[in-house]
Amino acid sequence: xxxxxxxxxxxxxxxxxxxxxxxxxxxxxxxxxxxxxxxxxxxxxxxxxxxxxxxxxxxxxxxxxxxxxxxxxxxxxxxxxxxxxxxxxxx
Numbered sequence: 001x002x003x004x005x006x007x008x009x010x011x012x013x014x015x016x017x018x019x020x021x022x023x024x025x026x027x028x029x030x031x032x033x034x035x036x037x038x039x040x041x042x043x044x045x046x047x048x049x050x051x052x053x054x055x056x057x058x059x060x061x062x063x064x065x066x067x068x069x070x071x072x073x074x075x076x077x078x079x080x081x082x083x084x085x086x087x088x089x090x091x
Contacts (some may be wrong), residue, residue, distance in 0.1 A: 016059055021044050021045075021046040021052060022052050022055055022056065024044055025040065025044055025046060025049070025052055025056075026056060026061070028043070028044075029083070029084070029085045034082050034083060034084040035049065035065075035082070035083050035084075036049075036068070036080055036082050036083075037049045037050075037080060037081070038079065038080075040052070049083070050081075053087070054085055055063075058081060061085060061087070062086035062087050063083050063084065063085060064083070064084045064086045065081050065082070065083055065084075066081070066082040066084070067079050067080075067081060068080050068081070068082050068085075
């Protein structure tokens with residue numbers, strides 16, 4: 001269950017709204033930002049990005065998933081997903 005919340009605050013620290021991680025990530029994606037698991041952890045403290053993406057897909061959102069290849073510092077190869085909303089119109 002995705003019941004953790006992200007609290008947004010005004011500059012003076014006053015709470016203005018509570019968002020689920022799912023809604024916060026959707027807002028981030030709607031702003032035209034791509035997201036990876038590492039960014040989801042660092043920005044939203046969301047450790048299950050693939051589950052959030054799955055739920056957003058069930059809600060009707062379409063995604064472009066980029067498979068990013070990398071070589072780690074030990075020479076090992078790997079990859080990770082970078083998600084972007086397919087139907088995102090950036091203002």
